[in-house]
Amino acid sequence: MSTRSMPFRGSFTSREQVSVYEFSWLATVLIPLIAIFIQAFLPTKIRWLPIIDLPMMVVIFFAVARRNPISGCVTGAIIGLLQDLLGGPAHPIGMYGITNTIIGYMASSLGVKIDIENPGSRFLIIYGFFVIHQALYYGVGHGMLRQPLEWSWSHVAISALANAVVGVLVFNLLDRFKQR
């Protein structure tokens, strides 16, 4: 059990300091792997599951809990690359890697400044990051690789809503693995 704190440099929370959490190495390894496994396996049983991005939620969760941008980027890169490995021929390795690296960096940078312990802020953060995640993926796929991706605001908005709802529940579950 270790607890660290870092000086608060922003003005978005009334707290003087925000807590920095750590995780056991087992949780650090297994949580992303289980998230990727569920993401790959469950869509065979639940047809709408691909709109939920569990690995992205895990990236955001670790990033805002650790509040360390370097740790956030590395976690995002590793989880994203693992996700890429299960993709098809239209999915070069690195697309999710780049996307999740940036998400991890942004989430950890944001986590330094605001408190995301309550469900409302978590909902908004996940919603916002999902939209950014989709935009980055579209930018990498369509802009860099010239893939025939389609952008639909309505689809992204609905998917972001679903991800935000599920994300709040997932964050509550993952809170059990935090070490203070």
Added chain:
Amino acid sequence: MDTLLGRYKNLIVLAAILFAQIIALAMQVRRPAAEGETRLIRVWATAAVTPFEEAIVHTQKWAHDKWSGYVYLRHVDQENQQLRAEINRMKLEQARLAEDANMARRVQTLLAFKEQYLESTVAAQVIGTSGSEQSRVLYIDKGSSDGIKLDMAVITPTGIVGKIVQVFPGSSQVLPINDQLSGVGAALKALRLQGILKGAANGTTTLQYIMSDEPVKLGEEVITSGGDRIFPKGLPVGTVASVEPGKDLFLNIRVIPSARLDRLEEVLVVTKIQDKLPDAKDLGPIRASDILSERLPGVPVTQTVDAAGNAAGTASGAGNPTQPNGAPSATAAKPGAATNSGQQNAAGSSGTAKPGAAGSSVPKATATPASKPANGGANSAPKPNLGAGTTPGASAPKPVRKAPATVSPDANPTQPATPPSAQENPPR
């Protein structure tokens, strides 16, 4: 300098990680994996994930089988009765369809149409997906060790699913027809118009390259055209859900796949397709009426002389392999004289010959170079062991065996004269 690095440490690390991944992306785009080649890291990842997926799927299936086979047997008796009734109904249907199929096969044989047969398939279980909306690939639990190869078709009884795009030792990756990279040769069943069925990023499938002036109707069936050399011709693909004008004078036809691509559990991988002609031998006894209906004009009239010097109108070519080559003078052709082929013999044996038609017994006509066939009909008397130097009429009539066939003279009344050489090259 140290202060500067320390200050921008986070950004530098971010830039470095992104740069490395962009370089990796660029390398993949510049040097894509060759056909059939899979990146080693993907092989490792798949090998790490698929055993767990297989274990869960097989455990789930085992539990489901035990439950439904031993525990949950409610309504089974009622279901059995329904199925029996269904079987009886389908038996009647099958008898009717078998007749149609036999007729179709005969016609195909006549026209030398080749059919594609699914010679062997491997059943596989869907164990995973890519987990991404953008890439809709599926993983199945059969791989190269089960004989799975690239570009094999994956189907279900209700419709096609996709094709194999990556093969691992114990699993394979399937590109479904609704993936944006997919393209399948398809055709509208009623209109017989061919196009290409393409997937889209949102998971829909559209039939492209159908001209906008074609009267495509909603609900029309779409089948495989066989043009992609992956899916055999005639497999169900889906039904037309909407028809809209597209770009460049083509229609934009949205197709709902017949196979439930979002709820696949078991699929069949087509491991061997064979092109072959339908085998008429498998069709059983051929009726005289079938033979008569299949006759084509221009069948040669041949009349040969047996060893005893009896004239007989015989079939030539494949229908009568015992046809001697050494009786040219005994071959006669005359308008109105019907001939026999192998099939015609069968027709004759089925009792369509008119009374008095020669061939059903030893012909009485003498062996003259242009002897008239008795009753204007054809005579058929296969004569084995007829030597090349046999002289017509040299010996007493002696039937070798009963001539198997005769055909009524009206079977081919417009039979033209046929040169002797036509014996060796029958038109059919």
